[in-house]
Amino acid sequence: MIYFLRGKVEIITSESVILNVHDVGYEFLVSHVEEYQIGEEVMVYTYNVVREDDNYLVGFKDLEEKEIFLALIRVKGLGPKTVIFALSATNPRDVKNAIASNNVAYLKKLPGIGAKAAAQIILDLKGELTGGSKGDPKQYEEVYEALRSLGFKGAAIDRVLATINEPNLSTEEILRIALSRLKK
Numbered sequence: 001m002i003y004f005l006r007g008k009v010e011i012i013t014s015e016s017v018i019l020n021v022h023d024v025g026y027e028f029l030v031s032h033v034e035e036y037q038i039g040e041e042v043m044v045y046t047y048n049v050v051r052e053d054d055n056y057l058v059g060f061k062d063l064e065e066k067e068i069f070l071a072l073i074r075v076k077g078l079g080p081k082t083v084i085f086a087l088s089a090t091n092p093r094d095v096k097n098a099i100a101s102n103n104v105a106y107l108k109k110l111p112g113i114g115a116k117a118a119a120q121i122i123l124d125l126k127g128e129l130t131g132g133s134k135g136d137p138k139q140y141e142e143v144y145e146a147l148r149s150l151g152f153k154g155a156a157i158d159r160v161l162a163t164i165n166e167p168n169l170s171t172e173e174i175l176r177i178a179l180s181r182l183k184k
Contacts, residue, residue, distance in 0.1 A: 002057075006043045009036050015085075017059060019044060028059030029080075031087035035061060049080045058084055068092045075124050077117055086110040099126050101169060102139045105161030143174045152182055 007021035017036050019026045028044055036042065044059040045066045058080055060066040065087065072083040072095075087095070089110050098106035099122055107118035140161055147157045160181045164174055 001048060002046050004043055004045045007041070009038050009040045009042060012036055012038060015088075017044070019059075026057060028057045029084050030059045030061075031065065031084050032061075047080070064092045068095050071125050071128060072121065075117070075121050077120065078113075082112040086113050101164070102126075103161065103164060104140045105144070105158050106163075109158065109162050139171050139174065142171050143178055146175055147178060147182070150179075156182060 005019060005021050005026055007019040007026070009017055010020045010025060011018035012033055015033065016027050016029050017033060019028065019042070028046065030036070030044075042061070044061065045063060047058045047060075047066065047069065049056050049058060058069065060069065069080075069083055069087065072078055072086070073080050087110075094106070097103070102122055104115060104118045104122065107113050107121055108115055113121070144154075144157055144161065148154065157178070160178050161174075163181065164177050169177075
């Protein structure tokens with residue numbers, strides 16, 4: 001297995017980077033193409049996806065993002081392409097915080113991640129990635145329902161809940177923060 005490659009960025013597409021390593025071009029799907037510049041010398045950590053009908057490389061600028069990627073692709077229903085595109089809308093720290101704080105709303109806003117997948121991510125990865133005990137993603141659902149009963153609209157609630165990523169908050173504390181942000 002190839003752990004990393006070091007080379008010069010030759011081509012950048014909308015979702016991939018082509019790296020010249022000793023006159024061989026390697027194409028990587030990457031989460032943030034904007035972090036690369038043509039002509040730049042970079043080291044890219046790799047993950048090789050081999051499927052019956054597909055074979056491609058996924059690249060990461062740092063090991064933290066690779067760690068999150070590897071954890072997420074183990075969650076039932078999430079494939080490598082879904083995960084790398086979801087990571088394009090966030091960063092590893094925010095994903096870990098969302099998992100630690102049971103924030104289904106934050107994970108749901110990522111491309112390709114629905115409510116069921118977001119809840120499954122929290123159930124499967126909370127203890128593994130955050131060092132805490134496994135959590136209950138129902139906490140944010142309770143806050144969502146409480147805010148709906150107070151007359152707030154679903155889209156506004158989702159936007160606010162997606163910004164609350166503090167681990168170890170009680171349901172009441174999340175509700176209090178959400179209410180203060182919704183009133184602004």
